[in-house]
Amino acid sequence: MLNQPPSAWPFLPQGGEMGALTRAFDWARSPVGPPEQWPQSLRTTVSMILASRFPTFLWWGPELIQFYNDAYRPSLGGEGGKHPAALGRPGVQTWPETWPIIKPLIDQVLRGEESTWSEDQLIPMERNGHLEDVYWTFSYSPVRDDQDQIAGVLVICQETTQQVVRQRELTLSEQWFRHVFEQAPVGVALFSGPHYVITLANQRVLAYWDRPSDQVVDKPLFEALPETRGQGLESLLQGVYQTGNRFVAKEMPITLTRQGQSALTYTDFVCEPVRDREQAITGILVVCTEVTEQVQQRHVIATANEELAIFNEELMASYEAMAAANGQLREVNGQLNRSNESLQQFAYVASHDLQEPLRKIQAFGALLQDQYSSQLGEAADYVQRMQVAAARLSRLTHDLLSFSRISTQQDSQELTPLNKVIDLVLTDLELQIGEAQADIEVNLLPSVLGDARQLGQLFQNLLSNALKFRCSATRPLITIRSTRIASTTLPGRVKPVRVAKFYYRIDVTDNGIGFDQDYAERIFQVFQRLHGKSSAYGGTGIGLAICEKVAANHGGAITATSQPGQGATFSVYLPI
Known part of the structure; x- marks a missing residue:
């Protein structure tokens, strides 16, 4: 068959493009000669190439003469490209732009080394009038002549440029999807399969769960978040699988474990089925938005509105009684004014008239002790007791005055740096701190809206207590x-x-x-002391009551936590 001219080869179509291919080349002028002179191995290989529907290429002989089939032609750029001039020519003449890449592969096979195979290999080609990036999946295999010597290289190949470009586009699309997924302003997670394996989770949903990615991704939902089982999520997700419809839940209560503690949250959920090409549901895309703060605020507002409505009803119901009681109210107001005047007179007496006799009692007692101690005999003990009682009464009067003044609202309200307040208190307590050899550590404190004088009294009483009730065997801190x-x-x-x-x-x-925690509430009451009058710890039992009043005047509260022998912590809560 191959002894006949190419136009007569039965496996080549007569006429048409392939007929033009065989007639366009003068095989007699080729380095390999006309087909009737080819070795049997070349004839067999060319027959196989021309009969194959898979793109196949052959380099033969020292000149590496090229043969290829019709399935390879589209990769040559069609008529006007390398086809049909590439047929029967040495490879170096046809592929100057790619020869430095493919020649080493050819040489490797010709040397008898292993066949070469590559997938999606970039080999630029000049076609369609310019150099293009072309990707190939190919294998280079040896072809032996009639003497069983390697005489050529057979290339079975497939151009994969379109697949590579599509894969790159898919990769870019996936990267863009992941970017959008991560930048979403809401929590987003993808659950796959019947066990709801968490395939994807963005940072917002991880923050909502209070879990790092490696603790939840690629794990079933109720294994990663066991506390969510039995709270309604199963029904929500099962509904999507069973109906194929989107499920929406508004303000769904979910208890999560956050920072080691159970936290009740309220969340809006949108659960969207994810389908494959056959429209089978393979997963669920869950979008969640936590609305805990909004729900809590609404509950507070609703409660306030209910209380206000009840109050309005009571107010309307008592309107007539209030109108009838206006006269009595005016009389009560008069009595209150008179009472306030009496209280003002009492304050004056307590601050002036009562203090003055006390000072005289203390002065005369000191005079008796200094000048007549030798004549007093047993009466010296009575004078000493009188002095102690007078001093205690003086302290009590002073503390009562302070408590009376502090019981009203702040004298002024301004932004007050607490570090500055503490500095002034430490200056006032410098002597006591030195005597106790105490260490005082003050961290950076905030500024609050309030009365600097009252806040100073609060911290002075707390620090005085800490210095007073110190352990004798331990340096105070x-x-x-x-x-x-x-x-x-x-x-x-x-x-x-x-x-x-x-x-x-x-x-x-x-x-x-320290002290027993059972007394934590009692110590803030007026005149409440945990130690008797005769103990080593003096005081009037008013200091902590003043602290409680100052905290309340500033809209806050104060608590105490302690155990005997383990110190104490006083916590002051001030609203921001």
Whole structure:
């Protein structure tokens, strides 16, 4: 068959493009001669190439003469490109732009080394009038002549340029999707399969779960977040799988574990089915937005509105009674004015008239002790007791005056730096601190809206207590630090006077003798002392009551935490 001219080869179509190919080349002028002179191995290989529908190429002989089939022609750029001139020519003449890349591969096979295979290899080609980036998946294999010597290289190849470009586009699309996914202003997660394996989760949903990525991604939902089981999520997700419809849940209560503690949250969920090409549901895309703060605020407002409605009803119901009681109210107001005048007179007496006799009693007692001690005999003990009682009465009168003044609202309200207030208190207590050899550590404290004088009294009483109730065997250490906390995290026993979203908690902590926690509420009452009058710890039992009044005047609260022998912490809560 190959002894006949190419136009007569039965495996070549006669006429048309392939007929033009065989007639366009003068095989007699080729270095390999006309087909009837080819070795049997070349004839067999060319027959195989021409009969194959897979793109196939052959380099033969020392000149590396080229043969290829019709399936390879589209990669040559068609008529006007390298085809049909590439047929029967040495490769170096046809592929100057790619020869430095493919020649080493050809040489490797010709040397008898291993066949070469590559996938999606970039080999630029000149076609369609310019140099193009072309990608190939190919194998280079040896072809032996009739003497069983390697005489050529057979290349079975497939151009994969379009696939590579599409894959790059898919990769870019996936990168863009992930970028959008991560930048989404809401929490987004993808659950796959019947066990709801968390395939994807952006940073917002990880923050909502309070979990790092490696603890939840690629894990079933109820293994990664076991606390969510039995709270309604199962029904929500099962509904999507069973109906194929989007499910929406508004303000769904979900208890999560955050920072090691259970936290009730309210969340809006949108659950969208994810389908494959056959429209089968393979997963669920969940979009979630936490609305806990909004729900809590609405509950507060609703509660306030209910209370206001009840109050209005009661107000309307008592309107007539109030109108009838106006006369009595005027009389009561008169009595109150007279009472206030009496209180003012009492304050004057307590601050002047009562203090003056006390000072004389103390002065005369001191005179008796200094000048007549030798003549007093047994009466000296009575004079000493009189002096102690007078001094205690003087302190009590002074503390009562302070408590009376502090029981009203602040004298002034201005932004007050607490560090400056503490500095002034430490200056006033410099002598006591030195005598006790105490260490005082003050962290950076905030500025609050309030009365600097009253705040000074509060911290002076707390520091005085810490110095007074110190352990004799331990050097006193007092620390003052501040923390910003949300109203939702306030301890249940803390009831601030004014409601706010956030509070400053200022902790005054000592390493003193401490006290039993059962007395934590009692110590803020007037005249309440945990130690008897004759104990080594003096005082009138009014100092901590003043602290409680100052905290209340500033819209806050104060609590105490302690154990005997383990020091005490007084926490002052002030609204922001």
